[in-house]
Amino acid sequence: VSEYSMKNHAALMERAKKVVPGGVIGHAALAPAAHPRFYHRGEGCRVWDVDDNEYIDFMCSFGPNLLGMNHPRVERAAAEQRALGNCFTGPTERWVELAEELVRRIGYADWALFQKNGSDATSLCLTLARAATGKRKILVADGAYHTTSPWGNPSKTGVVDEDRAHFLYYRFNDLESVRRAVAEAGDDFAGLMVSPFKHDAFVDQELVDPDFARGLREICDAHSALLMMDEVRGGFRMAPRGSWESLGVHPDVAAWGKGIANGYPLSTVVGTESLRPIAAGLYSTGSFWYSAVPMAAALETLRVLDEDDVVAHITKVGTEFRTGLDSLAKTHGFALRQTGPPQMPLVLFEDDDGFAKGTFFTTDALKRGIFLHPFHNMFLSAAHSSDDIAQTLERLEASFAELARAVSDGSL
Amino acid sequence: VSEYSMKNHAALMERAKKVVPGGVIGHAALAPAAHPRFYHRGEGCRVWDVDDNEYIDFMCSFGPNLLGMNHPRVERAAAEQRALGNCFTGPTERWVELAEELVRRIGYADWALFQKNGSDATSLCLTLARAATGKRKILVADGAYHTTSPWGNPSKTGVVDEDRAHFLYYRFNDLESVRRAVAEAGDDFAGLMVSPFKHDAFVDQELVDPDFARGLREICDAHSALLMMDEVRGGFRMAPRGSWESLGVHPDVAAWGKGIANGYPLSTVVGTESLRPIAAGLYSTGSFWYSAVPMAAALETLRVLDEDDVVAHITKVGTEFRTGLDSLAKTHGFALRQTGPPQMPLVLFEDDDGFAKGTFFTTDALKRGIFLHPFHNMFLSAAHSSDDIAQTLERLEASFAELARAVSDGSL
Numbered sequence: 001v002s003e004y005s006m007k008n009h010a011a012l013m014e015r016a017k018k019v020v021p022g023g024v025i026g027h028a029a030l031a032p033a034a035h036p037r038f039y040h041r042g043e044g045c046r047v048w049d050v051d052d053n054e055y056i057d058f059m060c061s062f063g064p065n066l067l068g069m070n071h072p073r074v075e076r077a078a079a080e081q082r083a084l085g086n087c088f089t090g091p092t093e094r095w096v097e098l099a100e101e102l103v104r105r106i107g108y109a110d111w112a113l114f115q116k117n118g119s120d121a122t123s124l125c126l127t128l129a130r131a132a133t134g135k136r137k138i139l140v141a142d143g144a145y146h147t148t149s150p151w152g153n154p155s156k157t158g159v160v161d162e163d164r165a166h167f168l169y170y171r172f173n174d175l176e177s178v179r180r181a182v183a184e185a186g187d188d189f190a191g192l193m194v195s196p197f198k199h200d201a202f203v204d205q206e207l208v209d210p211d212f213a214r215g216l217r218e219i220c221d222a223h224s225a226l227l228m229m230d231e232v233r234g235g236f237r238m239a240p241r242g243s244w245e246s247l248g249v250h251p252d253v254a255a256w257g258k259g260i261a262n263g264y265p266l267s268t269v270v271g272t273e274s275l276r277p278i279a280a281g282l283y284s285t286g287s288f289w290y291s292a293v294p295m296a297a298a299l300e301t302l303r304v305l306d307e308d309d310v311v312a313h314i315t316k317v318g319t320e321f322r323t324g325l326d327s328l329a330k331t332h333g334f335a336l337r338q339t340g341p342p343q344m345p346l347v348l349f350e351d352d353d354g355f356a357k358g359t360f361f362t363t364d365a366l367k368r369g370i371f372l373h374p375f376h377n378m379f380l381s382a383a384h385s386s387d388d389i390a391q392t393l394e395r396l397e398a399s400f401a402e403l404a405r406a407v408s409d410g411s412l
Numbered sequence: 413v414s415e416y417s418m419k420n421h422a423a424l425m426e427r428a429k430k431v432v433p434g435g436v437i438g439h440a441a442l443a444p445a446a447h448p449r450f451y452h453r454g455e456g457c458r459v460w461d462v463d464d465n466e467y468i469d470f471m472c473s474f475g476p477n478l479l480g481m482n483h484p485r486v487e488r489a490a491a492e493q494r495a496l497g498n499c500f501t502g503p504t505e506r507w508v509e510l511a512e513e514l515v516r517r518i519g520y521a522d523w524a525l526f527q528k529n530g531s532d533a534t535s536l537c538l539t540l541a542r543a544a545t546g547k548r549k550i551l552v553a554d555g556a557y558h559t560t561s562p563w564g565n566p567s568k569t570g571v572v573d574e575d576r577a578h579f580l581y582y583r584f585n586d587l588e589s590v591r592r593a594v595a596e597a598g599d600d601f602a603g604l605m606v607s608p609f610k611h612d613a614f615v616d617q618e619l620v621d622p623d624f625a626r627g628l629r630e631i632c633d634a635h636s637a638l639l640m641m642d643e644v645r646g647g648f649r650m651a652p653r654g655s656w657e658s659l660g661v662h663p664d665v666a667a668w669g670k671g672i673a674n675g676y677p678l679s680t681v682v683g684t685e686s687l688r689p690i691a692a693g694l695y696s697t698g699s700f701w702y703s704a705v706p707m708a709a710a711l712e713t714l715r716v717l718d719e720d721d722v723v724a725h726i727t728k729v730g731t732e733f734r735t736g737l738d739s740l741a742k743t744h745g746f747a748l749r750q751t752g753p754p755q756m757p758l759v760l761f762e763d764d765d766g767f768a769k770g771t772f773f774t775t776d777a778l779k780r781g782i783f784l785h786p787f788h789n790m791f792l793s794a795a796h797s798s799d800d801i802a803q804t805l806e807r808l809e810a811s812f813a814e815l816a817r818a819v820s821d822g823s824l
Contacts (some may be wrong), residue, residue, distance in 0.1 A: 015508050019514075019515045021689070021690075021692035025525065025692065025694065026698075028503065028702060038502060039497070039500035040504065041497050060500050061499045061500055061702075062699065063699060064499045064700065069497050070497060082487075084453040085482060087477065087677075088451035088459060089440060089451065091449070091451070092452065096427050096428045099428070099432045102431075111431055112432060113433065116677060116700070117662055117699060119698060123562075129570075130571075130572060136572050148695060148697055149535070155695040157539070157692065158538070158539030158543035158694065160578055162575070165572070166572055192780075205419065216703065224493075258699050267497075276433045280437065282437065284438060286529045286530070286646070287475060287669060288528070296686060303735060320663060345776025371501075
């Protein structure tokens, strides 16, 4: 513990503040002030910050690192493509192969289009819904995060009212609230966007009620509106072929991203046959959207996903993590609220105003080489072994003990 | 010529059409039907399509390949960073170094923020302008292309009226039209976006009138509105430190992208000191926006840009290309309209309804190993040598002769 230092970090942040507004903005800044912002290297489930502090990483870059950092097979496939070239005036063979793979893999997918960011994909779904239906109103879950574009940015700074003119809001897992929003949309209901489970930051996660999922499908069908799924965060961690595959509820169109190419920048929209001519008529493009290296990386990532049965593995180690945390918490007199799927765990302390306990606990854990998040869901990867989880829990025992001491001596 | 084949291409397009709406959408589809869509490999200024046809490439991936494909120095810098890691839970040292470099390089830049697409950057400029001024109206040049987001997509399919509620349009190089739009905006004028020169597809390009540039600065100042420059396409090809640097006209904020990292996906918004607190307050982020490899590539790209005096080089070879084309055209009885800066040439034939001559000429050129565009500006790179240009012109002599034959025998 004594070796833990943030000296380089502080110096780098001083430099950063001179040339980047706030030093670091975006999701990396969504962490307690004492948490590191700057990283130096990574390998598997381990990352080292700019002070060479080593962590077992439970954030996986907020999702992209599905198999762990610098995965040998993915890097080899990427390197082979890179030798041929990455960014051309159009696509390569990889474009076709990856679209074929997604259509083969995802039951409802008859076609795919490629982008870079999750936001590109979710925004394209809206355009598609409006183009396909000739209607305008979009329903999204209250508090859900689908984009940083003005239509859905959590901040309203610089956003004009018109950016959200045609959005109506429902509550996740509450069909009555959906029906109210649909009634309000009247004959202008173009589509409804939903995440495979509720994974908003700061609050408990919520798995989907199968009746809710089926109800959404029925409501959208009854109104000739598109059911749009935002798989950007949950996709390939919940299930390898679509998060609601086991429910038998299929969206008309879905946005995928983050983990699809194990850290290489790529997102995709997949959709059903009837939407194909509409999708073909959209002008949707970007300077780097044809790039072949991320597509080669995605093809290999999806191969590994299947061959190594990654979803089963991360569910198993996520459950070990969850069970171990619960047991440690109980031993030290704490109650945890652990929600969401075990492979994307959110861990909140009961009775924890302002996340004071969570912040103390995760900050102490950093000094013991464990990187957690106090109020955002975390992510498991294929690189997390049962040994890594055991080592994590062993170290977190001390963090629970420190937390108990801080609570009992009144410093928290 | 007899060896030129599109056999693999046709087969791949058949496969593509089954799994991608239209087979290929986006800017790669903005070319005559006979032009290839799919690429196999690239090196310097040469690309090979999926039939292994070799071309001297004058599109440079619509901009990103500023130094030529697979540039050894850039690839080495990228590989070094890749060994450490690319996509982390936050930024790396490269984030700070690149922001420092941009602030050092660009006269008006006091800070930088990073994104992936040009669209991310131009859209962020609008949010910033509205946040900074508390006003809503944005002025853009009629016909200019700044984004595929609904506020500026060339297509209105799936776009709702509200997406463009607060946009007003002016004509490039026409201050009177700007003043009219400003008057219409009244006290709600937040900012004006402009490209360093008019580079709309399909029509002649237009260099900026220095009085127009200075007038924009005065008008924006007089109305406390932001002057926003879209450097995504022109940046680093027009000049290494800002396309209007030599005019002494500085925007308040500018979007850069495409060539900045020689094909690695990166864009940036840079701005002035007074906007720093506003920029720090925006929530602006993406899954891959902290990625370190593109930033390492950008740092090396900018070093090469300076050390090899790339802007001077591409201006020189672009001028050789332009002069040679004019001479060949004259010899064969054609008049060309060559517009824009020589390093980003647009070549149109006079009296060419529907680009019939341009399409015939560029399609014939493909068979001789020259990749041109009939109605979009092209791009020179550091990898184009005077020998490449000489070889290009030598081969294009035959294409002009073929075109003359087609015109004289009435088949065109």
